[in-house]
Amino acid sequence: MTEFDKIELLFINKLINKIKYQNLSLFESNQFANSPIGNSILEKIKNEFESQILKYHKYNKESRIGGIQYEFDNHIGKSIQERLNEMDNYSFQAIIKFDEEETQKFAMDILGPIEYDQDEFIKLVDFIKVKANEKTGG
Known part of the structure; x- marks a missing residue:
């Protein structure tokens, strides 16, 4: 156990x-x-x-x-995008300061142990960066 x-x-x-x-x-x-x-x-x-x-x-x-796998456009990906869309601006003020490695670590923390392809992972990382720019005006 x-x-x-x-x-x-x-x-x-x-x-x-x-x-x-x-x-x-x-x-x-x-x-x-x-x-x-x-x-x-x-x-x-x-x-x-x-x-x-x-x-x-x-x-x-x-x-x-x-059998569950993350894809940017499947139900899991849409749920993650919705959650990120609703995150507060204070969180994004920290995220906007992340370097590439920290942004990828954050994306990996979001996904957790679920399976994903590298291309789908990169889509999430890019989405986080775009959302951080939108939310902070950066």
């Missing part, structure tokens, strides 16, 4: 409590969605499910979880 560290458990606790007992603001939603801690949790869950499925299907690759 996959073990979660204290930071991941605090993240899960905060998220579930926000969803269950409070209104999750757009800012908080973006914070959770873009967090590398959430990515770590998703990766552990994905690995756990894959290892369990592989045990039952004797390593049949077609039975693996992971």
